[in-house]
Amino acid sequence: MKQLFMGILLVMALAVSSSPVHAAAKPIQIKIDGVVVASDAESEIKNKRTMVPLRMISESLGAQVEWSKQGIIITKKDTQIKLRPDSDSVTTNGKTLLLDAAPYIKNGRTMVPLRFFSETFGCGVDYKDAVAAVDCGALVIRDTEIETMRHEYHMTMGGVVRQMEGNALNAAIYDAFIEHKGGSVEAPADYSWMYTIDVLGSYYKAGQYDFLDADGNSVKQYDIYSLIKAFPAELLEGRPEVLLHDVTDNKWYLFSDKGKEIISEMIDTADHYGFLQVISNTVA
Incomplete structure (x- = not known):
């Protein structure tokens, strides 16, 4: 009887561990202009928004990143973004906006909303399965x-x-x-x-x-x-x-x-x- 009870517990444990509810979330893959971007920090979903490492997305889009006492400044041609971690207030070319997902720091990386950065720099974003594809259009x-x-x-x-x-x-x-x-x-x-x-x-x-x-x-x-x-x-x-x-x-x-x-x-x-x-x- 004891062996039968232990067997039932084992079967139940295996069933729970294999349940979709407990399955590990699939990491978000970021593609920019068809290239899978290599990064030492994983992107993630937070509050239904795709959050990505700030330096990775900025530099991959050809922008320059600068840290200062006033916050973080991201610049590309005539577009400039200023923000602070843990603040949903961001300034774009002097105009203050409120983000629906505030930047935050995780494992030493500043995480920012992918769509806001991509669209601010003139690129589109499309989602399919666990892939976020950023398309910036060809240089002419x-x-x-x-x-x-x-x-x-x-x-x-x-x-x-x-x-x-x-x-x-x-x-x-x-x-x-x-x-x-x-x-x-x-x-x-x-x-x-x-x-x-x-x-x-x-x-x-x-x-x-x-x-x-x-x-x-x-x-x-x-x-x-x-x-x-x-x-x-x-x-x-x-x-x-x-x-x-x-x-x-x-x-x-x-x-x-x-x-x-x-x-x-x-x-x-x-x-x-x-x-x-x-x-x-x-x-x-």
Whole structure:
């Protein structure tokens, strides 16, 4: 009788543990422009709203995040969001709004409502099963939709070619080229992929950025060149440190070091969140 009673208890325990009521909630998967975003913090549903890590969603949409005493500031082009954790009051371009789900901190991450951030930055959100898909629309250059951006850089021995998905990030990088491009200049006397010190005032290509259409054709290519500083500073006086080559139109421009830094950071962001795919790597 005792064995029969224990058997009944075991069956009941198994039935309860396998019940849908006690099943673990399926994590929310975030897709941005068709790419499953990699994140070290899981998104979750709270008060019927999808909450995502602030830095992940902001940077994946090409925005910059800054923490200050006044709160958190998220900026992308002419759109700026200011908020504080645990406050449902948020300021967008100077206009105060009330969120239906206040940001909060969990495991060291600030969680924010996905739909508000996506739509504020001009993207749509669609839900299906446990997937939240954010669609930002394609970058258009010369009346052509851009499918991907190919990034190439070289080292002493070999080079790396990577392909970047993500409409929002591609658009943010393209905007950075436009925003930080200076006046036109003549092509330098010496420039190449190689870091050589044989010619005074020579430039090496720090990176190649090629915006491609759906068929893989180049619509716009920019190359960033940096001055080789292997000479005393007085000998290089008057030479710009960074140049931009518009390969498509074969024109040269001054380019800011800040622009170079911003683009490099966005490439790192794309790599961190899974938007970059290595096409080839010949680095020894």
